[in-house]
Amino acid sequence: MTISAKIIIPFMFLLAILVAVFTYLLVYTNRSQQLIDHQISDARKVTELTTELAQLRAQSQLSLFSYRFNNNDTNLAVIARNRTINDHLIAALHTYIKTETGKELLAGFEKSRPPLQDARARFIRAMQSGDEQLMKKAYYIWQIQADYSGASLQDLINYNFLSVQRSELMYKDLSLRIVLLTISVAIFMIIFIILLFFYIRSILTVPIREISFAARMIAAGDFDTRLTIHSRDELGQLAGNLNSMADKLKQYYKNLQNEVRRKEAEIRRNKAFEAQKDDFMSIASHELRTPVTSLKVFAQLLYKQAEKEQDSGYLRYLHKMDEQINKLSNLITDLLDITRIQSGKMPLNMKLFDLNTCLADIAEVSNQLHKNHTILISGKARQRVYGDEDRIVQVFNNLISNAIKYSPGAENVRIFIANHRDSVTVSVQDFGIGIDKKEQKKIFDRFYRVTKKDEATFPGLGIGLYISAEIIKRHGGTINVKSEKNKGSVFSVTLPFQPAKIR
Ligand code: ADP
Numbered sequence: 001m002t003i004s005a006k007i008i009i010p011f012m013f014l015l016a017i018l019v020a021v022f023t024y025l026l027v028y029t030n031r032s033q034q035l036i037d038h039q040i041s042d043a044r045k046v047t048e049l050t051t052e053l054a055q056l057r058a059q060s061q062l063s064l065f066s067y068r069f070n071n072n073d074t075n076l077a078v079i080a081r082n083r084t085i086n087d088h089l090i091a092a093l094h095t096y097i098k099t100e101t102g103k104e105l106l107a108g109f110e111k112s113r114p115p116l117q118d119a120r121a122r123f124i125r126a127m128q129s130g131d132e133q134l135m136k137k138a139y140y141i142w143q144i145q146a147d148y149s150g151a152s153l154q155d156l157i158n159y160n161f162l163s164v165q166r167s168e169l170m171y172k173d174l175s176l177r178i179v180l181l182t183i184s185v186a187i188f189m190i191i192f193i194i195l196l197f198f199y200i201r202s203i204l205t206v207p208i209r210e211i212s213f214a215a216r217m218i219a220a221g222d223f224d225t226r227l228t229i230h231s232r233d234e235l236g237q238l239a240g241n242l243n244s245m246a247d248k249l250k251q252y253y254k255n256l257q258n259e260v261r262r263k264e265a266e267i268r269r270n271k272a273f274e275a276q277k278d279d280f281m282s283i284a285s286h287e288l289r290t291p292v293t294s295l296k297v298f299a300q301l302l303y304k305q306a307e308k309e310q311d312s313g314y315l316r317y318l319h320k321m322d323e324q325i326n327k328l329s330n331l332i333t334d335l336l337d338i339t340r341i342q343s344g345k346m347p348l349n350m351k352l353f354d355l356n357t358c359l360a361d362i363a364e365v366s367n368q369l370h371k372n373h374t375i376l377i378s379g380k381a382r383q384r385v386y387g388d389e390d391r392i393v394q395v396f397n398n399l400i401s402n403a404i405k406y407s408p409g410a411e412n413v414r415i416f417i418a419n420h421r422d423s424v425t426v427s428v429q430d431f432g433i434g435i436d437k438k439e440q441k442k443i444f445d446r447f448y449r450v451t452k453k454d455e456a457t458f459p460g461l462g463i464g465l466y467i468s469a470e471i472i473k474r475h476g477g478t479i480n481v482k483s484e485k486n487k488g489s490v491f492s493v494t495l496p497f498q499p500a501k502i503r
Pocket of ligand 1: 398402403430432433434435443448449450451459460461464465466489
């Protein structure tokens with residue numbers, strides 16, 4: 001059964017009970033009211049009739065006395081007429097008296113009347129006979145019968161009065177019943193609503209609370225949490241779905257943990273391998289340094305000897321040899337720098353130096369070495385810069401030689417110097433092959449080279465920018481690149497004038 005059905009059914013039940021109770025109340029009060037009204041109107045009628053009867057009786061008695069003392073025959077006519085009216089009134093009374101007691105009393109009254117009439121007739125006859133003795137006796141009997149008849153009429157009147165009182169009592173009883181019924185219905189409603197509250201709580205609030213607790217537990221990573229709601233409604237389905245989700249998550253989590261463990265082992269292996277590689281690079285570059293230095297010394301000795309002997313052929317070869325030895329030496333220096341950076345042991349000789357002179361010297365040497373490119377400098381650093389001059393020269397050498405290397409068709413490399421409040425920015429601009437947007441971040445990584453088919457011709461190891469970025473970082477400065485493919489690149493280095501927090 002759905003939750004809405006589970007909630008609506010008890011409410012419908014409650015509504016049905018309320019409608020039944022109020023309909024019953026309406027019908028009951030209506031019927032009772034009709035009954036009471038009827039009884040009251042009957043009683044009123046009986047009162048009218050009995051009053052009339054009492055009046056007629058009094059009038060008849062008066063007429064009889066009057067006849068006795070005045071001997072007036074009209075009195076007898078009145079008595080006779082009153083008798084007829086009496087009969088009509090009694091007949092009418094039958095219509096309005098409905099209870100057994102009332103009927104009995106009426107019958108008693110009716111029974112008392114013929115003897116009264118007989119006694120009255122005998123009394124009239126005795127008066128007409130003139131026999132005083134007979135008259136006294138007849139008068140005495142008439143008196144008794146009259147009292148008896150009067151008493152039974154009084155009984156009837158009393159009874160009627162009582163029935164009016166009974167109607168009043170019925171009315172009070174009815175009001176009391178309505179009040180009691182209303183109170184009972186109210187109590188029933190309160191109990192029902194309390195039960196309904198607990199019922200709705202048990203089918204709705206309790207499971208929802210359980211589900212949200214379980215969801216929180218699962219979200220917190222406890223995948224063993226399971227719900228025990230088995231109802232066939234939406235919440236039961238939700239609990240089932242949540243349980244199967246927890247099952248799946250547990251499985252995924254287990255797989256993920258295995259994967260993480262596998263990757264961690266792989267990373268550990270790679271790290272060990274990297275460490276081995278770094279060790280090898282460090283040892284190899286150190287070991288290479290001495291023979292290369294010796295080679296350079298011997299080459300210079302040979303060069304001097306050849307100069308003495310004026311042997312131009314030897315001199316040419318020795319010059320080329322010196323160039324290659326220099327390249328090798330630079331390479332070894334770079335490799336050594338990498339190992340120094342890796343081990344966090346790159347010492348910086350910090351002092352204030354003149355950046356303008358540095359850049360002018362680099363430009364001059366470069367202009368002599370690379371006749372196809374001209375280095376143009378715009379602007380001047382406002383003040384001296386605090387840093388390791390050799391290292392900064394190394395950075396700009398690298399940036400300028402890259403600018404020349406990667407712009408084979410261009411003529412110029414421009415250097416712009418811009419001052420800020422606490423720092424200076426040197427931008428090296430070339431008009432060469434440029435760098436793809438997605439490559440621009442990666443070129444500062446160790447050994448990263450943009451190796452496209454058309455760039456395979458540019459020699460290099462992908463370590464210059466890595467070392468430059470590390471040097472600038474350790475000076476508390478920044479280095480970044482803006483470049484557009486086939487239009488050129490701008491490498492900007494910002495250095496603080498004053499000692500910065502050296503890393
Ligand atoms: P490399 O010895 O390869 O030049 P770098 O670390 O100096 O090593 O440069 C890394 C890569 O960045 C280069 O291989 C090159 O693809 C790209 N690069 C550096 N400077 C420039 C530039 N001025 N123009 C275009 N590409 C450049």
